[in-house]
Amino acid sequence: MESWLKRSGATGLDGLELADFLGIGRGIKALRQFEEGETIFTIPQSVLWTVDHAYADPILGPALLSARPPLSIDDTLAIYILFVRSRRSGYDGRQSHIAALPTSYTSSIFFAENELQLCAGSSLYATTIHLIQQIEDDYQKLVTRLFERHENLFPRDEFTIDDYKWALCTVWSRAMDFKLHDEKSIRLLGPFADMLNHSSQVEQCHTYDPISGNLSVLAGKPYECGDQVFINYGPVPNNRLSRLYGFVMPGNPNDCYDLVLSTQPEAPFFEQKRRLWVSAGLDSTCTITLTLTEPLPSSVLQYLRIQRLNASDIVSMTLHQGDAASEKISTANEIEILEFLVESISGLLDGFKPQLEDLEELLAKGVYTPAGNAWMAAHVSMVREGFAGNGRERYCGQ
Structure with a gap:
């Protein structure tokens, strides 16, 4: 993935590497010192996963545009990811990003019944039950509105409801949201940037340039060589962290x-x-x-x-x-x-x-x-x- 990103114009990746951290899992490790506020790396807009990129794809775009009513942002991004994963050629760079993604997630929709019962009475329990049903309903609508109408693009064995759940959790846990001018916003996935873990001890430090369309990550605190680099997802309570990201923070100050x-x-x-x-x-x-x-x-x-x-x-x-x-x-x-x-x-x-x-x-x-x-x-x-x-x-x- 990194070689593809460098060829595409990404900068700063030589000072970083993917690594496994004890008790946390995969993240990004600094290979040199970074001063707080310093730009660590930049990912060009051409390799980001966005709705506009999905629509612009010469093969997938026309099918997406034909769906009535139009797909939601999350569904569009999820289908884009699954579509690229299913292709045999033409998407080598993006497929290298997909290959680096987790093969499974620990979001609450994947809890076993006895695990979910532990939080019976909480809003997480009710929200998760509702979300599971909503996903099943949305999937059936996708089958009717998209998959059956374009069977050559969406082979059913690679677009099952389990595939759909995986792709949705990829979007929920790894997408970044940015407010633009005129109260507009953009949701995107940035290859490599989506490997950054959360810490409430750093300032929010990921930025989007609406002119160039590039995504940049700055140092939210000083880093030494060997440190894990973090971003801040924002003031997120544990029920939302477990539902969307698949982890919780004991003693989370943002709980509500x-x-x-x-x-x-x-x-x-x-x-x-x-x-x-x-x-x-x-x-x-x-x-x-x-x-x-x-x-x-x-x-x-x-x-x-x-x-x-x-x-x-x-x-x-x-x-x-x-x-x-x-x-x-x-x-x-x-x-x-x-x-x-x-x-x-x-x-x-x-x-x-x-x-x-x-x-x-x-x-x-x-x-x-x-x-x-x-x-x-x-x-x-x-x-x-x-x-x-x-x-x-x-x-x-x-």
């Missing part, structure tokens, strides 16, 4: 819990309440992030105060939309929402299996293989249960 609050249109005074939610910067269905430092955001109480308004409160609240329930409306309303929160969080805690104390003991005894699927699921579940417990304590204290 997504609380979903929803009200059906058939609820009493729904339209009046919807207007109040909008005036408060909320909506009838809201996902509110809880953190260890803020287990009870004011927006949770604000949403529920509006949701539980009775007939006598509606008129006065409508006249004072600027307040939008930012303060207590009445003692009865406040008691009702706090009782609801305590009951809901208690139910959530009861749904975690096994319980927090059991997970802590199992992890302490080393029952689960470090970095294995069960180990990851246990860490995600333990953090989620901790959030729920903190939330209940805070609600009870209101």
Whole structure:
């Protein structure tokens, strides 16, 4: 792969090499010193995996463009990867990149049922179950919209649902996203750059030049010869890390819990309440992030105060939309929402299996293989249960 990249105009690769790191796996090792902020290497736009490159391919492009409705960005990139992998000639450079990719992934969609059950009750569990079904549905749509219409391009034995899952996880775990001008964005995979592992101890240091289309990686900290070079994926919580990247970080400072609050249109005074939610910067269905430092955001109480308004409160609240329930409306309303929160969080805690104390003991005894699927699921579940417990304590204290 490196020789192909150098021939294509990549720079800086002589100071680096792919290496296996104990407890981490494959990554990129520095062969010389790098100062913080120094450009380590640059990958030219011609070898990047992008939607535009897929559409521009003389063989694949017309088939992709014929799909109705158009494929999503992730599906386009996944099909592009599988298409190149299936070709017998003409794509030697890109195939050398594919050959360097993992043959399997540890994302949560590949957890065995008993492993996934370890995080039952967490958002990772529900999201993963939904994602597995969504992948199956999306694959069947691809069969109808693309594979059956172009059987000569997509041999079914090389475009199975397992191949599709592998390609999707390649995209999810290795793609980089960049914001461009006019609120546009680009998602791409950069050969060699996608071998960089994550560390929260470095600054975000991968950049995209919209003029040249090149991808560059800078040193997010000083490196000595032999050090592993990292990039920062951003403030990603463990449930997302395990779902998209196949790893977790014990003690992750970015962990959070997504609380979903929803009200059906058939609820009493729904339209009046919807207007109040909008005036408060909320909506009838809201996902509110809880953190260890803020287990009870004011927006949770604000949403529920509006949701539980009775007939006598509606008129006065409508006249004072600027307040939008930012303060207590009445003692009865406040008691009702706090009782609801305590009951809901208690139910959530009861749904975690096994319980927090059991997970802590199992992890302490080393029952689960470090970095294995069960180990990851246990860490995600333990953090989620901790959030729920903190939330209940805070609600009870209101």
